[in-house]
Amino acid sequence: EKRTLDVWLTVNPADYDGRAAALLIARDVTERRRVEAERARLALALEQATDAVIITNTDARISYVNMAFEKFWERRQSDVLGQPLTVLGAEDPEIVFDMQKTAMMGRPWRGRLRHRRRDGRTVICDTTGNPMRDEKGDLVAYVFVQRDITRELELQEEYFQAQKMESVGRLAGGIAHDFNNIMTAILGFGAMILEKMESDNELRHAVEQIVTAAERATNLTRQLLAFSRRGVAQVRRLDLNSALREMEGLLRRTLGEDIELALRLDPADCCVMADPGMIQQIVMNLAVNARDAMPRGGRLVISTRAVSLDDEFCRTRVKLRPGNYVHFTCSDAGCGMSPDVLARAFDPFFTTKPPGTGSGLGLSTVYGIVDRCGGHVEIESEIARGTTVHIWLPMVEAVGEAAAPTAEEETRGGSEIVLVVEDESMVRDLAVRVLSSAGYAVLSAADGREALELVEKLEGRVDLVLSDVVMPVMGGLEMAESLQEKYPHIKVLYMTGFSDRDLTERGRRVPGERILLKPFTRDALTRRVREILETAKKARTHTEAEPS
Known part of the structure; x- marks a missing residue:
């Protein structure tokens, strides 16, 4: 049999029949070298793995972490070796304690951990833990494998949000045709009656109320279609700064005297492709929400800024692509939203306002219109600190507008x-x-x-x-x-x-x-x-x- 062996030689001086000699001991270490090479390959694989790996001893103290762990948890290996799992500093200490207890008992474990990074972003990892046992079945170590699923969950949430919009949108689209026919007749004939009716007619007020109610019903239908992206859009090139200046008077009347309005508009052109009516609806919905969040008065700041978004920024925002955008923000100093309310802010018909005072379609409508324009919307809010709505809309070049026809x-x-x-x-x-x-x-x-x-x-x-x-x-x-x-x-x-x-x-x-x-x-x-x-x-x- 011809094969190559790895041999460990030990040479020692010896005496052989009164003569100086050497004693050679040869040991076959082929299998040992194979095991060591395999172990080195496994160690290299662990270091280069994209999932974080944590190995603990039988006391649930950390004995090994890989490079992916250091990146995810923002902790160096030297800082955590020999420490209990609680050193991770996760946002869910009860879950970490359960991990530690399960590891010491030698049972499998599965769950999710939340971690707030230094940049303020919360990331979530899916964690699987399994015991390591020797030939006798005794527990010798415990290994946790953690995968960052933050992006996956964000995509999942966007998909579910889109599904909700689609479901309600189909419902809204189904009733819109018949409903709009009815509203056309009510509004049209109501206007004809008012035109023929004397100003002092005792029924005039009643007819005016009918027309007003029909207009409110029409607006509700348009909001349903807007947030579900099923409305008919009259899209054109629109200077967002000019649109906001034209709305300033209406906004001040809507907000009331106890709320200060500040417009901070970029001096550069901020043109987007959008339906002017839908942009007005976005601004008014946000203004009304801000007003309701500041019952004792306050300050509302509306701003625009021409920005260039890069790959890193767009990576976590599915709808956005690198390029030039108009960043529109609406910031109030109101009561703010709790994390639970914030998570449902874009849900259709969800509202925290008293019964009869809100349809629950305000932010849903904003979401639908922005999505339709190829943009992205985010909300940051904190209880007692206020709320800021961020909207990014694709920017286009400004061109001259044709003169509008006279009345x-x-x-x-x-x-x-x-x-x-x-x-x-x-x-x-x-x-x-x-x-x-x-x-x-x-x-x-x-x-x-x-x-x-x-x-x-x-x-x-x-x-x-x-x-x-x-x-x-x-x-x-x-x-x-x-x-x-x-x-x-x-x-x-x-x-x-x-x-x-x-x-x-x-x-x-x-x-x-x-x-x-x-x-x-x-x-x-x-x-x-x-x-x-x-x-x-x-x-x-x-x-x-x-x-x-």
Whole structure:
């Protein structure tokens, strides 16, 4: 047999028959060297492992820790060797005591430990402990393996939060269509009654209350759709600083005289892509929360700052990518939130306010809108110290804005032929009445197929079709596609109570500039109709003026 052996030689002087000699003792240490090499490999593996490893003796005193331990616990090996497990300084001393007791008893252990790092961040490790026994079964040591699961739990929490939003969003989206049809009729007919009613009519106040209640109900629906990311957004380039300055008067009235408002706006451009109405909703929701947190008065500071976020900052914030952002903060000096309340701050319908004084949708709405804009929101709060809401929104370059139309241009009527297509009789009747009173020649149909038949009878003599999107028999998009193949001059304006997300899920994607959201006011309806007809008229004039 040919094999290489590791041999340990011992040489000693000796006397052999009166002559000087040497005594050589050769010992085969091949197996011993193999075991030592294996032990060295295991030690190297432990040192390079990403999980923290703690080995204790039978008295539950630390005899070994690896490099990952030093990194996670921010303790050097020399500081903890020979010490009990309580030297870890975890935030859960009862759990550490249980670990120590279990190790001394030689039983398996599993649990989680929380540790506040020097930078103030709390990290969580999943810990598994198992006894080490010799051939006789006697306990010789105990080994704990700890894995940092902080990031995993954060991702899990974000996933659960998204699931909650999705569930309530589906519910909100499901009722929004019918609810918005009802609100359209109530608001529209209510406004028509008020217009015809004398100012001293004893019923006028009652009608005004009906309209006000409908507006509140409409706002609640919009909040539901906003936090669930199912509202129809009118996104455009928006200077956040300008928006806040325009809102300053409204904010001061909302906060009251006993709360000081301070705007600290970055002198640099702070432009984002967002729906102005949704940004206003964010600011107002945060302002109302701050006001309610300071019943005896105080100070609210709203600030903006152009920032550049790096990989390290974005690593723990799933929605963010390195780049330029607008950092928006809202800080109050109010009562603050406990850790339990803070953990549920973004939950839909969760509120600490007395019954009847809050919907529980304020911060949920903020979360949904910010998420929709590709941003991130965080809250830091401490009891009796106040609350600061941090929002990061992707920044875009500033460009000049086109001049807005005047009020007269927005609401004037016309004499063109308009076809109203709507399966809800209340909404159809309202649209017909409003447009007729504005001077238009108005026709109506209950579904897409009926509308096509009517246009054929008129041989295409229709200027604009105002159509619902989702209808029985034939929907608005299918109707418009068939209509414009034969009569491309006919313009189409869609009205819908569905959100853009719900329409997309139904396979009915509608361009945002051609949507009129329900519930709409009389002025909004006449303005949008006029805008589309005027745009078409200018396009025809330009075409006719071009040389052939």
